[in-house]
Amino acid sequence: MKKYKSACSMDCWDICSIIAEVKDDGSLKISGDSDDPVTRGFLCQKGYVSANYFQDPERITEPLKRTSDGWQILSWDQALFEISEKLKSILSSNGSQSLIHYKDAGHGGLSKNIDSAFFNALGGVTTATGNLCWGAGMKAQQLDFGQVYSHYPMDMLNSQCIVLWGKNPMDTSPHMVPILKKAASKNIPILLIDPVKTASTSLASHHYPILPGSDGHLALAIAKILTDKKLIDLHFAENYCLGAEKFIHALDQFSIEELVSATGLSISQVHELAELYGTATSASIFLGYGPQRNRNGCRNLRLIDALAAxxxxxGIEGGGVNYANHYINQWIDRNHLLNDSEQATGLPTFPQPAFADYVLNKPLGDIQGIFVTLANPLVQLPDTNRVIEAFKSIPFRVVIDLRMTDTARMADYVLPCTHIMEESDFLMSSMWHNFFTYTDQVVExxxxxxxxxxxxxxxxxxxDLNAFTSKYPNIPDYIAKSIKPLCQKLNCxxxxxxxxRSFFPGNEIPWRNRDFETSDGLFHFYIPGSDQDFFSAQTKDASYPLHLVSVHSRYSMHSQHFSHRPESELPTVSISTVSLGNIEASEGDTIKLISANGELKCTLAIDNSLPHNVIKVTQGWWHKNGSVNILTSQKLSDDGEQATYNDCFCRLEKI
Ligand code: SF4
Incomplete structure (x- = not known):
């Protein structure tokens, strides 16, 4: 039996360390690394399924070309020759900017960035800015702190109060659960702020089911209570912050009643929450990726940052606003990794969530081709119907993937890529911990x-991109040069x-020295205005009274694990009986959700824990079952070019 050190490559907080054992009969055993302080010997179901996916019969096995008779298998030489000839023709007639490179986070391996390096070697192509998942929150923390860091995972145990804000670790970061359980065993209050009841409710001492998008109102209400009760840190505010005084002054324009009313909670619930958070000697906030998926997503997170400040x-043990972690990223030579220096200036970009409008609003012929890597935009982008129309309008479409996703199905060429068990690489968590993880090739x-x-x-x-081929001769050289700053930092x-799996030390307690990375070195308070929009988190359109929240599944990383669902299965939408009102429908019925963007057939489930007029569905379903993003719009968040998935309003009809 041979043992290998591998890792999970999914877009997850935990980036688990995996032990892969190849037995003498060739079979493979996958397990979580028991020596690793984060992985602790177990993986989630997504991890086990993904690690074994390399032998999945549904994998794409050969390069494919779309023909009028269906998919034709090509040799690699033929497929790459045809694609390169088409590229030559596009480059000479329309230039590299007429190509879109659409990529996302389908695999976290460093070497996978060779796609961007290649397109930059062409002079640069059209790419997306912003983000589907976390753009508004990243922007918020960059504005407030200057950079985005999280505390060392075990520091949670130094906290006297833990707030899970829109976060569901039971389903999306299961390696945080043992730490939370340990904290709970020490009677540390665990406060869950989430519109919906999730598996993590069982971990929490208190659950505050706020209305979707009202996170900023709640943060302000707590800040107002703490200010009134003099539970604020004036020394920190006066010495290390910009705008603290203005922020405190701005609180006067809001009444507690109007702020609390916007959250859907009671005054006593918010006072209880403020008391628990404000009187703890150290309180930490762990954010999920829900609060920023709104039109006011950046403001929501800036107000949560302001509350913590x-x-x-x-900057204290057991404190912080833990959203993501870009500490290790800074020690990667991005210029080498992405070949940025070869890019022309002024290249066209589009906000990622608004891909469809960008493509469809361009004059005919401006966009000649698209390459999709590490992504399934036809499921994950908002406004599915427009996205399909936009994708189909592009004359030349190439997708690289492991399996026949909905996006691959609509491509002209589909190229099969290797699986993490078939390659060596390095991975890191950009979302939580500071481990830099090697993953070994386990199988051919x-x-x-x-x-x-x-x-x-x-x-x-x-x-004939000779400069590219000599700059990037092979994967080990590509990685070694890209991680040179990191090696210098680690002196290895x-x-x-x-x-x-190497721990990257030096930032266990971010901002401990109050050395913020903003232009003036100070923490920046967001100053709230009393504009009307501040109190319009909820729909005003009576045709669409239901507020849809699309949550992550325990069983799938975005759309990655939905391929095996039977075609007959519909997404399940949960609603309370009160919100159903006069609609005569019951558990298990097939119903139709209708938004301004489209219609989706669903199976109805009754969940009386949901706030009034809030409905819940799991994101990631493929087209065969019904893509939830048929309902969502391309609207962007207030800053950070973030998709506003949770700003979606519907009505429900019985079929
Ligand atoms: S999906 Fe996350 S928790 Fe699950 S195995 Fe992968 S890294 Fe670990």
Whole structure:
């Protein structure tokens, strides 16, 4: 039996360390690394399924080309030749900017960034800005702190009060659960702020089911109570912050009643929450990726940051506003990784959530081709119907993927890539912990799949991109040069990181020295205005009275694990009997959800824990079952070009 150190490559907080054992009969055993302080010997179901996915019969096994008779299998040489000829023609007639490279976070391996390096070698192409998941929150923390960092995972145990704000670790960050349970065993209050009851409600001492999008109102209400009760850290506010005085002054324009009313909670609930958070000697906030998926998403997070700063919970053990963690990212040579220096200036970009409008509003012929890597935009982008129309309008479409996603199905060429068990790489969590993780090749490529590095290297040779092929001769060299700053920081060679999960020290308690990375070195308070929009978190359109919240599944990373669902299965929408009103429908009925963007058939489930007129559905369903994003719009958040999935309003009809 041979043992390998591998890792989970999914877009997850935990980035687990995996032990893969190849038995003498060739079979594989996957387990969580029991020596790792975060993974603790277990993986979630998504992790087990994904790690074994390399032998899935549904994998794409050969390069494919769409023809009028269906998919035709091509040799790699033929597929890459045809694609390179088409690229040559587009480059000479319309230029590289007429190509879109659409990528996302389908695999966290460093070497997968060779796609961007290749397109920059062409002079740069059209790319997306902003983000579907976390753009508004990233922008918020960059504005407030200057950078986005999280505390060391075990620091949670130094906290005297833990707030899970729109976060469901039971389903989306299960390795936080043992730490939370340990905190609970010490009688540390765990406060869950979430419109919907989730599996994590069982971990919480208190659940506050606020209305979706009212997170900023709640943060302000708590800040107002703490200010009135003099439970604020004036020393921190006066010495390390910009705008603290204005923020405190701005609180006067709001009454507690109007703020609390916007949240859907009672005054006593908000006072209880403020008391628990404000009187703790150290209180930490752990944010999920729900509060920012609103039109006011950036403001929501800035007000939560402001609450933590006002109460003196920044830069202390057991404190912080933990949203994401870009500490290790800073020690990667992005210029080498992405080949940025080869980009022309002024390249066209589009806000990622508004892909469809961007493409469809362009003059005919301006966009000649699209390459999709590490992404399934036809499911994950909002406004599915427009996205399909936009994607189909592009004359030349190439998708690289492991399986026949809804996006791949509509491509002209589909190229099969290798699976994490078939390649060596490095991974890191940009969302939580500070471990830099090596993942070893465990098996030979199972089918006729190729690593993206080989695919783009071959294309570069066919396009005579000699500077690219000599700059990036092979994967080990590509990675070694990209992690040079990281190795200097750790005082080691790239080879010394191979086979290991390396802790990256130095930022266990972010902002401990109050050295914020804003332009003036201060924490920046967001100053709330009393504009009308502040109190319009909820729909005013009586045709669509139900507020839809689309949550992450315990069983799928975005759309990645929905491929095996039977076609007959419909997404389940949950609603309370009160919200059903006069509609005569009951548990298990097939109903129709209708928004301004489209209609979706669902199976009805009754959940009387949901706030009035709030409905819940799981995101990630493929087209065969019904994509939830048929209902969502391309509207952007207030800043950070974030998709506003949770700003979706519907009505429900019985079929
Ligand atoms: S999805 Fe997350 S929790 Fe599950 S195995 Fe992968 S990294 Fe670990």
């Amino acid at each position: 006002l109460s003196g919970n920044i 490529p199972t089918y006729n799949a190729r690593h993206e590095f080989d695919i783009f290297h071959s294309l570069a040779r066919m396009l 060679s790239p080879e010394e990181l191979i086979g290991k």
